[in-house]
Amino acid sequence: MSVKKGQILNLSIEKTIFGGQGLCRVDGLAVFVEKTAPGDKVKARIIRKKKSFALARVEEILEPSPVRVQAPCPYSGMCGGCKWQFIDYEKQLEYKGQQVAESLHHIGGLENVPVHPVLGSELIYGYRNKMEFSCSDHRWLLPDEIAREEEVDRSFALGLHVPGTFHKVMDIEKCLLQTEDANGILQTVHAYMKESPLPAYGLKSHEGFWRFAVIRHSVARDEYLVNIVTSWEELPAVQPLADALAEKFPKVKAIVNNITNRKSGVAVGDTEICLKGRDYIMDSIGPWEYRVSANSFFQTNTRQAKNLYQTMEDYADLKGGERVLDLYSGAGTIPIWLSPKAGEVLGIEIVDVAVADARDNCERNKVDNCTFLVGDILETLDEVEHKPDVLVIDPPRSGMHGKVVKKVLAMAPPKMVYISCNPTTLARDLELLSETYSVEEVQPIDMFPHTHHIEAVARLVKK
Numbered sequence: 001m002s003v004k005k006g007q008i009l010n011l012s013i014e015k016t017i018f019g020g021q022g023l024c025r026v027d028g029l030a031v032f033v034e035k036t037a038p039g040d041k042v043k044a045r046i047i048r049k050k051k052s053f054a055l056a057r058v059e060e061i062l063e064p065s066p067v068r069v070q071a072p073c074p075y076s077g078m079c080g081g082c083k084w085q086f087i088d089y090e091k092q093l094e095y096k097g098q099q100v101a102e103s104l105h106h107i108g109g110l111e112n113v114p115v116h117p118v119l120g121s122e123l124i125y126g127y128r129n130k131m132e133f134s135c136s137d138h139r140w141l142l143p144d145e146i147a148r149e150e151e152v153d154r155s156f157a158l159g160l161h162v163p164g165t166f167h168k169v170m171d172i173e174k175c176l177l178q179t180e181d182a183n184g185i186l187q188t189v190h191a192y193m194k195e196s197p198l199p200a201y202g203l204k205s206h207e208g209f210w211r212f213a214v215i216r217h218s219v220a221r222d223e224y225l226v227n228i229v230t231s232w233e234e235l236p237a238v239q240p241l242a243d244a245l246a247e248k249f250p251k252v253k254a255i256v257n258n259i260t261n262r263k264s265g266v267a268v269g270d271t272e273i274c275l276k277g278r279d280y281i282m283d284s285i286g287p288w289e290y291r292v293s294a295n296s297f298f299q300t301n302t303r304q305a306k307n308l309y310q311t312m313e314d315y316a317d318l319k320g321g322e323r324v325l326d327l328y329s330g331a332g333t334i335p336i337w338l339s340p341k342a343g344e345v346l347g348i349e350i351v352d353v354a355v356a357d358a359r360d361n362c363e364r365n366k367v368d369n370c371t372f373l374v375g376d377i378l379e380t381l382d383e384v385e386h387k388p389d390v391l392v393i394d395p396p397r398s399g400m401h402g403k404v405v406k407k408v409l410a411m412a413p414p415k416m417v418y419i420s421c422n423p424t425t426l427a428r429d430l431e432l433l434s435e436t437y438s439v440e441e442v443q444p445i446d447m448f449p450h451t452h453h454i455e456a457v458a459r460l461v462k463k
């Protein structure tokens with residue numbers, strides 16, 4: 001049977017793929033079906049047909065999979081924040097483990113790499129220490145809102161994006177991935193911005209004032225940082241919001257205003273103004289205290305970050321006195337974590353504020369064997385004078401630049417630990433590194449319950 005666009009088919013979902021969709025085959029053709037779980041039997045419409053695959057949308061669930069559970073969030077199924085709430089958590093872990101193993105095999109061509117069972121997250125709701133909410137001058141309506149469209153004010157939204165879209169923002173009252181207090185903060189910011197005479201940013205027109213509200217929580221101290229991102233500086237508009245937040249929420253210890261007129265949908269300002277209290281919060285991972293500024297990277301699941309760093313330390317297997325190089329070092333969390341056993345650790349990071357945090361964090365923790373270089377790894381790697389004994393790599397989702405991989409291979413450290421938040425780029429990079437390194441084992445760690453995202457730590461040894 002040849003599959004055609006518009007056709008309605010009865011499908012049995014076999015598995016999930018990276019990206020979170022369900023997969024089944026129709027006469028050998030891969031059909032990806034959104035919002036389904038393995039074991040689902042669905043009636044679905046083909047919405048796109050390509051030579052090697054098709055996409056289908058569910059019209060009706062004929063028989064739900066036994067792995068389905070009731071999703072507690074009212075936005076589940078519509079919001080891009082987390083798409084897997086309707087799948088039992090133990091099964092999510094199983095699927096994520098399979099995806100890591102299959103990426104290594106299919107993308108990296110790496111066979112027989114031991115992939116350990118996924119380490120689950122202690123908290124599966126309220127686990128995120130940072131949420132970024134987008135403003136929009138056009139509220140995207142949910143199905144039940146479409147029915148009463150006239151009653152809904154469509155001129156403002158503060159919330160999360162519809163999956164895969166840059167301009168469709170759903171208005172979010174609360175997000176179950178953050179704390180209750182953070183939801184209270186979100187509602188106060190929402191009410192203030194909506195009432196403000198200044199307009200929300202238009203994601204198509206690129207005009208408007210209010211751009212993002214970023215809420216950061218310190219698990220160790222139970223304190224909050226709120227970052228209000230605007231298109232231009234206008235203190236009379238933002239200062240009353242900061243004052244109101246500080247008065248209503250004593251746990252809010254830091255409020256900043258990032259200002260950017262860039263069109264990119266990134267909540268980072270070209271300038272930052274401290275509106276109230278500090279311009280950072282303090283958090284801990286394990287025994288270490290870390291200062292975290294609005295624009296510094298910090299692992300978003302603080303409790304699980306401890307397991308991530310413990311795995312990284314186990315894989316680095318320092319015997320004492322080694323020279324360690326940490327690429328993509330953020331706020332210095334990994335160098336400080338390894339500092340008691342290492343001889344010296346050099347971190348490289350592109351964001352200068354994060355490096356300032358890293359240096360401050362060394363002082364606070366009385367660590368004196370870590371140094372940092374600010375810059376793009378691609379160029380800054382050339383400034384590294386001494387060959388490291390151990391290399392730790394923790395790049396963004398896009399993985400390492402091909403030229404960085406070449407430089408790493410030329411450096412040829414005896415051991416490497418690669419931490420990745422994207423199994424596909426992990427597999428790609430490990431394949432390139434496997435020229436000289438054997439991948440001994442991989443430990444997937446779930447930092448992001450209810451999403452398809454999965455962190456993985458790989459141990460590499462020079463052949």
Ligand SMILES: C[S@@+](CC[C@H](N)C(=O)[O-])C[C@H]1O[C@@H](n2cnc3c(N)ncnc32)[C@H](O)[C@@H]1O
Binds near residue numbers: 297330349350
């Ligand atoms: C996944 S985070 C890891 C941070 C840190 N290792 C941690 O555990 O918190 C990746 C970091 O790489 C930095 N980064 C991204 N591209 C970079 C580049 N080309 N050169 C240097 N650093 C980069 C980001 O700013 C971010 O801090």
